Amino acid sequence: MFDTGYLPKEKIKDFLKELAGSAIVYMPCLEGDIVVFRPFSETGTLCLDRPANTPPKSIIYPQSETLFSFEYKKSPEDPQKTTVELKAGIDVPNMVIFGARPCDAKGFRIYDRVFIETDTPDPYYKKRRENTLIITLSCPKPSPGCFCVGVGGGPAHKEGADAMMTELEGGYVIEPVTEKGRAVLGKSIVEDGRPYLKDAQHVQAKAHDEVKNPFAPDKLPKISQSLFNFDEFWEQVVDKCVSCGACTYLCPTCYCFNITDEQGVSSGERIRSWDACMFFHFTLEASGHNPRPSRFQRFKNRVGHKFIFYPEKYENVIACCGCGRCIRYCPVNVDISEIVNYLKDTRQELRWASSRNEGAASNVGSAKDE
Amino acid sequence: MNSELVKEIVAKIFTEVEAVICYQQGFDKLHATPYFISIPEQINRLIWNPLCAQNLASYLPSIKKKVGIIVKGCDSRTIIQYLQEGLIDREKVVILGVPCTGVVSVKKVLREIGHQPVTDVSFDGKGSIAVKTAKSEKTLAIADVCPDKCTTCQYPTPLIYDHLIGEPILSDKPKESVYGDIRDFDAKTLEEKTAYWEKELERCIRCYACRNACPMCICQDSCIAETRDPHWISQKLSLREKFMFHMIHAVHLAGRCVECGECERVCPMDIPVAKLKKKINAEMKDLFNYEPGVNLDDKPPMYTFNVDEAKIKEHKL
Numbered sequence: 001m002f003d004t005g006y007l008p009k010e011k012i013k014d015f016l017k018e019l020a021g022s023a024i025v026y027m028p029c030l031e032g033d034i035v036v037f038r039p040f041s042e043t044g045t046l047c048l049d050r051p052a053n054t055p056p057k058s059i060i061y062p063q064s065e066t067l068f069s070f071e072y073k074k075s076p077e078d079p080q081k082t083t084v085e086l087k088a089g090i091d092v093p094n095m096v097i098f099g100a101r102p103c104d105a106k107g108f109r110i111y112d113r114v115f116i117e118t119d120t121p122d123p124y125y126k127k128r129r130e131n132t133l134i135i136t137l138s139c140p141k142p143s144p145g146c147f148c149v150g151v152g153g154g155p156a157h158k159e160g161a162d163a164m165m166t167e168l169e170g171g172y173v174i175e176p177v178t179e180k181g182r183a184v185l186g187k188s189i190v191e192d193g194r195p196y197l198k199d200a201q202h203v204q205a206k207a208h209d210e211v212k213n214p215f216a217p218d219k220l221p222k223i224s225q226s227l228f229n230f231d232e233f234w235e236q237v238v239d240k241c242v243s244c245g246a247c248t249y250l251c252p253t254c255y256c257f258n259i260t261d262e263q264g265v266s267s268g269e270r271i272r273s274w275d276a277c278m279f280f281h282f283t284l285e286a287s288g289h290n291p292r293p294s295r296f297q298r299f300k301n302r303v304g305h306k307f308i309f310y311p312e313k314y315e316n317v318i319a320c321c322g323c324g325r326c327i328r329y330c331p332v333n334v335d336i337s338e339i340v341n342y343l344k345d346t347r348q349e350l351r352w353a354s355s356r357n358e359g360a361a362s363n364v365g366s367a368k369d370e
Numbered sequence: 371m372n373s374e375l376v377k378e379i380v381a382k383i384f385t386e387v388e389a390v391i392c393y394q395q396g397f398d399k400l401h402a403t404p405y406f407i408s409i410p411e412q413i414n415r416l417i418w419n420p421l422c423a424q425n426l427a428s429y430l431p432s433i434k435k436k437v438g439i440i441v442k443g444c445d446s447r448t449i450i451q452y453l454q455e456g457l458i459d460r461e462k463v464v465i466l467g468v469p470c471t472g473v474v475s476v477k478k479v480l481r482e483i484g485h486q487p488v489t490d491v492s493f494d495g496k497g498s499i500a501v502k503t504a505k506s507e508k509t510l511a512i513a514d515v516c517p518d519k520c521t522t523c524q525y526p527t528p529l530i531y532d533h534l535i536g537e538p539i540l541s542d543k544p545k546e547s548v549y550g551d552i553r554d555f556d557a558k559t560l561e562e563k564t565a566y567w568e569k570e571l572e573r574c575i576r577c578y579a580c581r582n583a584c585p586m587c588i589c590q591d592s593c594i595a596e597t598r599d600p601h602w603i604s605q606k607l608s609l610r611e612k613f614m615f616h617m618i619h620a621v622h623l624a625g626r627c628v629e630c631g632e633c634e635r636v637c638p639m640d641i642p643v644a645k646l647k648k649k650i651n652a653e654m655k656d657l658f659n660y661e662p663g664v665n666l667d668d669k670p671p672m673y674t675f676n677v678d679e680a681k682i683k684e685h686k687l
Contacts, residue, residue: 033481034640036573050485053638054575063575064607141504144487145397240404242428244582246638249575262604273605276577280591331583331636332424333396333403 005174005185006193007165012172015189016040016098023094023133026059028052037097048099048167051143051323055104055252056097060128061111063249064273067124067259071267090124095132103148103321105136105160107252110321112160113314114255124272133180136161137172138204142211146324147337150213152220153321156204166200173200214337220318221344223307228343234296237339240332243295245276247326247334253306253319256282277301299334307340372495373418376440376468379535383438383464384410390438390466391429393422399491400476400501404429419493420512423473425630427452428585436462442470444519446528447628447663448585453530454663454670455626457588467531469539472512472520474499477640479515483508519631519644522547529664549652555645567613573639574612580633580643581619586626594618620646625654625671628663657681 007015017040019025025040030047037056038044068088075081097104108129115125139148139155148154158164162181165172173196176182184190193200215221227233248254258275262268275282278299283292292298310319320336327335380390394405394415402421407413418440426439427448441449446467452458479501486503493499500509513521524545527538555563578595581587595603595615603611603618619633627647634644654660658671658681 031573032640033477034573036639053640062607064605142487143485144400236406236408239406240429242579242582242636244579244636245577246579246636249577250638258605260598260605262606269606271604271606273607279578279596281596327397329638331579331632333401335397338397 001182001185002192002194003176003182003185004193004197005176005190006171006196007174007190008171011189012046015187016046018187018189019096019098023096025096025098026056027098028100037100040098046099048137051101051104051139051146051325053325053329054250055107055323055325056100057104057107057111057252059095059097060108060132061115061125061255064271065124066269066271069267069269070261073266090127092127092131095128097132097134099137099165100134100161101139101323102136102155102157102159102161102164103146103153103323104252105134106148106153106157106321107160107323108134109160110253110310110317110319111255113317133184134161134163135174135181135184136164138164138166138200138207139211140167140203140207142207143324143328145327145335145337146322147212147214148322149208149211150215150221150337151318151320151322155207155211166203168196168199168203171196173197175200214341215344218344220316221307221340223340223343225308228300228304228308231296233342234300235294237342238296238299238334241278241295241299241334242331243278243280243298244331245278246329246331247336248276248278248302249274250325250329252321252323252325277305303336303339303343306336307343373416376418376466376535377413377416379466379533380407380416380438380440381410381413383466383533384413386436387438387464388435389433390440391426392416392440393418393424393426398488400479400488418468420472420474420499420516421476421491423475423517423635425583425585425632428583428632430463431457431588436464438464438466440466440468441528441531442468442473443525443528444470444523444628444630446530447525448630449663450530450666451586451626451628451663451670453666454668455673464533465528465531466533466535467528468535469527469537470523471497471526471539472516472523474512474515475517475635477635478517479510482510482515517631517635518551519629522550524548525664530666549648549655551645552649552652555649568609570641571612571616572609573641574616575639576607576612576615577638579636579638580641583632583636584619584623585630585632586623586628587619589622616643616646619643620650623647624650625658625660626662627651 016025016027020040026037027040028035028047029038030045035047035050035052036054037052037059068086071085072082073085115122158177162178163174163176163184165174173193174184174190176185256275256277257272259270259272261270284290292301306319311317380392389406389408392405393402395417396403402417404424404426405416425445425448427441427445430452449465453460483501483503486505488501488503490502498509498511500507522543524541526541581593603614629648629651631644634642637643654671660671
């Protein structure tokens, strides 16, 4: 077997078909005007031209998932007495995620630390992750709003993937990343990719140069705590946020969830479903008190989780992969990279502090271009 | 319409208000974003062009201070509906109305340019938009890339304002065209309609962007989609639950939807959700001859009742 593979473009369908023989293969498909991951079918329109609108996160971390089902049963002898019967099982088929972007795969690494690399691994996530082979496609060019190179990634970043493809004119060069990914090279359709590797690396390097780093010259943005904790900053910088969940649900790294019992008369299911810190209900307590009643407090948490709390807990890793979806698809164009930029600049902090002392109206927008 | 004139008027009203809600450039040249300005120095970043599609009036009920706001004809209906429903204080809004010949749908432009990153955008002031990408430059007629609502717009000039910026424009679109798409859709069979909506709503990710961007969705934090008491909708991701949410959204807007199209504009999954609301509006028009957000003295039909409604024959059901 070669250590680099090559898949001619005309054979891509055969390749997917072969993979689909032993697994459910999810591939980005064009539906109407948008691109979403769908199980492979002969009729599906594979679209590798641009990143999918939704990341593939729901394949491994479903938007709602039954943890167990329960049923209350009355004892025939003593109707006063009820027992509850629980049923739990994790039945996960083998799966392949094909054509995800490097940022999408990096997102799974953010989840791995939370759901697997802990003393109490999550059996549901773990099983799905183990059963899934991820073949990414390196990005030949940036997409609107994306900034992977500013948060430790890149258009050909391999973290989280099992194998990575790079598009050349006539086909795809396949570089294995894990042992699981190496097995892909054993497929009979895959040709020897070694003669093409140099060209692929050239494409990767070119793409890397084209992606903008909004935090340049910093390699990774470092946030200043004092401005972060200044409420007025948040009030002004996200006054336009409508507090919907588009940014979090389209985010390859957002993983917060809710657990609810969805019950009928005598039976039901305990399910885990995605939650979004942008929603009012996210922190609503049983007493009726809500520690984050305002939109700006919720947005502050979103930025904090990604750029401060997660890095503090997990070896300075930023929980944002820079895919740009939250920027591209935000109803009102809130730009997280712009906000983080304000937060990392200590001069901004001084400006905020001084305008506050003088009692003058502070102002983010006009300070930006000075 | 040039932005210099808008800037001039905004500067003028600054003495009466604490903030002005307008637009500035978003993350790239193809996107405009709402801009809340609180000091006059910020005015120079204000923009006004056909990319300014968002309905800014949606912010008004949540703002306590006195503000100025820029509205297009369609947006002005939101303000009238708010006033009809007693949701805002007229004294606390200074309305800057701008007659509008149609805005640009970013989604439609992106389709035309193959979703490439945009490097520059310009307008010729004669109804077209030029979009530059790294690979090409394309000039598109705004009429070809406008949101569907603009193609049948009846109110290009704001229906309520304190200052009108520019000359009033009269609509040249026939009144019957407004619900033409709904009539066409109605002609389909029930099976066809069901199949259509199942396919579209299946994509819904329940992010509630449609709800949160909707100016008339006033339940917001106590929305039935999330409340546990009553527990009408489960958190399970099924077509049935998605369907239920969208139906409730539409029915809650009966006789209230001002057809600004925000729900559809903001949907990241490109679901034509505005069609549901428009259908209900068409019914309300037939039943009560009522059009939301058009006449300040109107009372929304669901806010009142007659013992015998002229067009509802309940005794003959």
